[in-house]
Amino acid sequence: MTSNVIRCTDRVALDEWHVLAAVTELPVGQPKTTRLLDTDLTIERQLDDTVSVRLGATALPARLKFGYVWTSLGSPDHELFDIPEYAEADRRNLNAASVGLHVSAPRAVENFLDLGHFAFVHTNYLGVEPYTEIKPYKVEITEERGEIIATKCLAYQPMSSLVATEGYEVEYLYRVPHPYCAILYKANAADLDRQDVIAIFLQPASEERVVAHMLLSMLDENSSDAEMRAFQQLIFSQDKPILENQVPKRLPLNLRSELSAKADASSSTYRRWLADHNVRYGTLPA
């Protein structure tokens, strides 16, 4: 439902920063309407590349970070999380895509953290049978920022990125610093000591409808922007029909609602973490 009054009652979602758009994709001087937490907002990029966000006539707080516009409908008591690698001089930073999805933000985050679907959904790219076993990995919540971190996540990948020339076992690290955002670090195919960074920022338009904004921060001197975007969009196009066929669309936080295996350690931790943080928007209560 279209609305320019705030109808969302989830205090946690209201007081959080949320992504709205990739700055470079906004036309200059032409206001654009977008939806956040069931509320229609107006974004406008000025000539000097500052961006304003309005709810009706009221100006909302705006931040520019990682090449995206962020706002809040409430009063955040914290700044947005950081991705230090984004500032490294030799990185290629770009928005791979902003894609509408008929699903809740937490279902999309969970898919982003998931290792077990690679062989079935991203066949011949991020996985292939019979390399389906998920070895134990470590999931913890950091003391400093209370983020979820999953480490030592291993996956055999036939074509892990545009740079990969052969299949190999890739190590991933995942961060969840925000209820609707996640970041992955995966070993670069050309320089095994450094990591490519891919982040997914979900803009919750409604509880069951999101825009997925995907940030690439890559170590790749050869591929064009278009090639890097096309690879990521191909991968995401394989996830989209899966995500849109999950029932219910909201993520159940009761760990007995859906049955988990050991490989789902990240997912189970994320569900508990959302319940502990009282995130109700896009979830079903525990």
Place this chain on the structure above:
Amino acid sequence: MENNKGWFPVARVEEVVPRHVVQAQLMGQEVAIWRDDQGQVNAWENRCPHRGVRLSIGINDGKELRCRYHGWHYASGSGQCTFIPAHPSQKPANVIKAKPYGVAERYGFVWVNLGEDADIAEVPALGLNAFTTLRSIYVAAPVAAVAGHLAEQGFAPAGDFILENGSGTTLLIQPMDSGQTIVHGLAAGEVDGAERLALLRRHNTSLTEVRDAAERAAA
């Protein structure tokens, strides 16, 4: 028409072909219907118990249904999970299973019962030894509204969700949810050629009127 644990036709038998999965809906519940290579039909709750993905987008390998998301295998008949690819050397726990509904094939239809311990003996006996299957018609209106307009075409209740017109046509009602209905039809006797064509056309004309009137009223 209150008993929601009854038997209802949800698909034509010939739609449920080998190595395929059909999606149907009954009383607001989505059902995944598939036939194994032995010919046995399964009707399951249309979601994988792992992460809720519709099983109707899964893969029917002739023996088991595999979920499209993580490749978990579910056995024909019991719905028991037999294999989790992420843990290939471990036997899945007994509690991991797809939810099977009661299922039967009669009068050219796949019938489903959403209730616990569905009894196949309770599939309605229509008293038809030979029949001609008519077109099934979808109506975007509630069952009660559709039944009202069917009465105007001479159909009277002959059981729960069953109507007859006194001249050999039996209608079977599939309530998809509170606003959508499918009307399946059978005519007594087997007819061929021009006679069959005339019968199908008559039925189509009559049910199209019912659909249009019910949808106009519901809009």
